[in-house]
Amino acid sequence: MKLLINPSSRRSFLKQLGIVGGGLIVGVPLSACANRFPHGVDTGDRANLQANAYLQITADNQIHFYMGRSEMGQGTYTGLTTLIAEELDVNPEAIQVHHAPVHKAFTNTDYGQQATGGSTSMKISYLPMRQAAANTKAVLLNAAAKQLSLPVSELQTDNGMIVHGEQRIPYGEFVALAATLSVPDNAPLKDKSQFKYIGKDRPRLDGQAKATGTAQFGIDVDFPGLHRAVLVRCPVATGTVKTVDDKAALAVTGVKKIVTIHNGVAVVAEHYWQAKQAAALLNIQWDIPKKLAAFSSDTGEAQFKAALDGDDYDTAMDAGDGADALQNAAQIIRADYWAPYLAHATMEPLNCTVKIENDEMDIWVGTQSPGLARGLAAFYGDIDKAKIRVHSTFLGGGFGRRSASDYVGEAAAIAKASGLPIQLIWSREDDTRHDLYRPAAMARFQIGVNKDGHIDSWVVRRSGPNIMAYTIDEALDAIAPGFLPNGMVNWMSKAGYGLYDGVTVDHSSVEGLYEDYSVPNKEVQHVTVDPGLPCGFWRSVGHSFSGFFKESMMDEVALAQKQDPIQFRLTHLKDNPRLANVIKIAAEKSAWSAPRNANRAQGIAAHTSFLSPVAQVAEVSIENNEILVHKVTCVIDCGSVVNPDMVKAQMESGIIFGMTAALYGEITLKEGVVQQSNFHDYPMLRMPQTPEIEVHIVDSNEAPTGVGEPGTPPIAAAIANAVFAASGKRLRRLPLKLG
């Protein structure tokens, strides 16, 4: 029995969902959400400009929540379910959560596509998810009133029950009748004072599955007849296959097929271990991209510097008199900063499972972008998008890496070429050498200070690659209409690439370099320098380097004026009270001005990203030229908080992730080949290097803002500023190294 209260369009949607069983299924259209494309990707489908949240309640009291966002550790599984639980008035643990399939109902309204990123999930979901649940509860109450012949005003709800006096009846009893009633679209939401779950520390809902090894990641997908694939790619990224000798590899036991695809040669075998051994026996000649092959990091960094020295730049923004105001400065403080390429190193190596049967495709994958994943699979698997089903799993880390779908395109191409159901598994070496890297960046600051010691002009020029140039390439493959030949799509991609060199500035290349402080004259300039190594979104994107650059520079300027770094920041935050507030709290909680052990020193950094201001004070010592970080005090203002402990966890996570970049992270190239390969030469922070982390969250009634990323940008500068306080050495390069 299937009881639907929805009009026919929703009926077909539900069919696509493959929802089984009957019950009350509520779709809530939410039309008030603005649609923007801050990352430049517009699917072009204007029907996408609407989000829907979906809930199913069955007669036997199962509550199913189809979650449009991806759980990659950030806690959205717990957070969004908490919103539903609060307004539906059920225990969050009683809700069964499913990663949703691809459908426009699950479009991220900030991006115009079904994606999880940019620390947006809670921001875009806080009211819509609650409204969806409140409307559902309202129709259940209306149904109960009818069924019990009582005025609705005499009924209440409590933990999945309709309550009337002593009588308690489960929601499921009213599902059949509710399915015949119309659903209100603006049922009242709870007041903060009525919250049972929102705002409370509660354990993660996926904690038990992840503590017992039963949470299913993409790599855990398995079924009879599934083969494993290993892909050998060109050592110089983006190179293609010229010739291949696969005789020796084909002779390995278990090897079924060897196929050449757009970017390499794939060995398909019964087991991963066989495929991996056979792949080492392939003899491949490559067409190597000349530009990238000409780049080596040790000499190539000069290109970034030459771009800062030259006169050819794009203006990303200017305010007041811009750079001209430098002429009036009493003092100009100049410095150059550098940040290298970085890999993501998600703990779960990239993988994707694809089965093609009867001209239909099933994909099992952990992805931040199920919509783009489907588009790439259609492009490389040469199959109609409408005939592709994406089954999303938990992600073994995202950090932006799984917002790209290169690995999905590869898997689709291998499945198509081999005619076998396959699971493509990247090795750690593949992951380190064929990432879409955090772009390297160099920045030059010229900060003009007036005779009163205030900053009067803020001029910064950045050189480096642009992420959007690579993102638009992939997005075009995914969204271009099927009737366009692939050659045409590739041409459009190249035209798109050119957009970010001389036509417009990719905002992610300069974000965070200039916004936070009140300065009358500002100018931001950009010069594209791109050796050709593919780049992508990396936790906090442009802020990952600009937070270090800007906050180190601010420290330099403060100290040049013989000012306390905190006081100096506060005097330049007259228009930014939220950032000023987190700095003040961080100063107090870290005992900023208190005397401390002679070999310990503190540094402050504060940065706004994804709408959330964060301040961090790092306490360090230096022993044998090694930087030891003992304690980090962190303060965030992220608006209304759904689960304070999850916010705390994300601050811990963002800081530790940022510390790996601050102390170790560096991808270098030699003749276009990435020199790092695994955790021995691309090390990660481990437990012994982890400092004590103390997190404070500003109490707020404002709308929620980002949490997953804002903890990362300040930490490198906080450490570098503490190192200066301890040693008098100003470190202007990442990773931070003394001596």
Place this chain on the structure above:
Amino acid sequence: MIRFQLNGQTVEADVPSDMPLLWVVRDHFKLKGSKFGCGMGLCGACSMMIDGQSTRTCILPVAAVANRHVTTIEGLQDQDSQRLSALQQAWVDNSVPQCGYCQSGQLISATALLKQNPNPSDTDIDNAMQGNICRCGTYPRIKQAIKTTAQQTAAVQMFEPTTAAEG
């Protein structure tokens, strides 16, 4: 044919003797809780207990565990009641996991630590856990969960009737 004890059961596998234990457990026995992370024994995602020692199995030929006891994440729960181990419960209570991918290996290393050293110092915990990378940065919570479990276990032992009688 290789025979060993897997989570208390005697098992046999007809696989090449140099195949790493990780892939035998994942692909042959279909136990998916132990994870592939680096293939070089550097990250600890593949950790299993072999005769009680936390061991990197992505580089361990299956032949090396012939007739030995292998415990995976699936073997940490009480096999009859399915009750979580004290450490697993502490992981849930402290919301330790984030993405969760490394946590099977972390729990194996933590379990092996507490078996050998029921009351570890912070440095003992650092030393025992430094082979397990967590990219999400759950280290502070892992440490807290280990300490909480050690304290609880100590408290239970203190009030165990026989101990109390002797004391």
